[in-house]
Amino acid sequence: MKTKLAYCSACDRDVMIALPDEPQFEGQANLPDPEVVCLEIGETCTGSMCPIGAQPPSAMAVRLVRSGLKPTIQPLITARCEACDQVTKFAVADKTYAVCTVCETTVARDKLASPTSN
Secondary structure (H helix, E strand, O other): OEEEEEEEOOOOEEEEEEEOOOOOOOOOOOOOOOOOEEOOOOOOOOOOOEOOOOEOHHHHHHHHHHHOOOOOOOOEEEEEEOOOOEEEEEEEOOOOEEEEOOOOOEEEHHHOEOOOOO
16 A cells, blocks of 8 residues: 545645555456545544545544554454454444454444353
């Protein structure tokens, strides 16, 4: 991934973003557009829409966690993942969402199952 500065109108300043590497080979399969990741998502974000990614700040936070560039924004939570049925760590993306570090499923934090529940 390449990093560069981009202007964020919500923060009214330049922020560091990451741009995924483009595919090395041209193929016939349809490739999704690469997702831009803001490396400075967090407390300073304002509003309900991130101007860098054109999504809510929580979606940008999940992108950042999934990218592996900044695997946690807040501490990890241990819980049972309903998707992969394992007791695992969840990387907290923001106040509302966490991402399973095994299967990368996004889960609302209030829906996380305790490690001892079935």
